Amino acid sequence: MAANPVTPVVKVAKELFKKPFTTEFPEQREEIVDNYRGIHKLDMKTCISCSACARICPNDTITMVDTETDKGTKIMPEINLERCLFCALCEEVCPTDCLILTKDYDFERYDRREFIKRPEELD
Numbered sequence: 001m002a003a004n005p006v007t008p009v010v011k012v013a014k015e016l017f018k019k020p021f022t023t024e025f026p027e028q029r030e031e032i033v034d035n036y037r038g039i040h041k042l043d044m045k046t047c048i049s050c051s052a053c054a055r056i057c058p059n060d061t062i063t064m065v066d067t068e069t070d071k072g073t074k075i076m077p078e079i080n081l082e083r084c085l086f087c088a089l090c091e092e093v094c095p096t097d098c099l100i101l102t103k104d105y106d107f108e109r110y111d112r113r114e115f116i117k118r119p120e121e122l123d
């Protein structure tokens with residue numbers, strides 16, 4: 001039996017009047033669920049440079065780097081977002097709660113080097 005040529009035309013016409021599936025990012029943003037884990041935030045004032053976050057990280061995402069502070073040079077976490085699994089182990093282990101994962105998911109970049117965030121950029 002020959003296929004009905006009208007059917008594909010009707011299908012295409014229906015698709016033309018459907019709403020788009022994507023949103024106009026970044027002007028339009030999705031609502032983020034409560035347990036979403038996004039980019040880290042570091043409070044440099046309360047970081048005690050213990051390196052617990054770097055030690056527990058399962059993917060070598062955190063490097064402790066020299067950082068200038070009001071009290072001289074301290075080592076603090078630098079985070080390579082490209083390697084991050086967003087598992088939040090670093091947040092869990094931090095003894096002063098100075099390292100947390102936020103709901104910020106907007107970190108697309110053209111240059112891969114920009115995925116590496118210095119402590120000052122996370123503060």
Ligand code: SF4
Nearest residue numbers: 057084085087088090
């Ligand atoms: S969220 Fe997980 S993978 Fe990412 S830096 Fe923290 S411990 Fe490492």
Ligand code: SF4
Nearest residue numbers: 047048050051053094
């Ligand atoms: S961010 Fe927290 S776990 Fe990491 S070095 Fe600072 S105090 Fe320690």
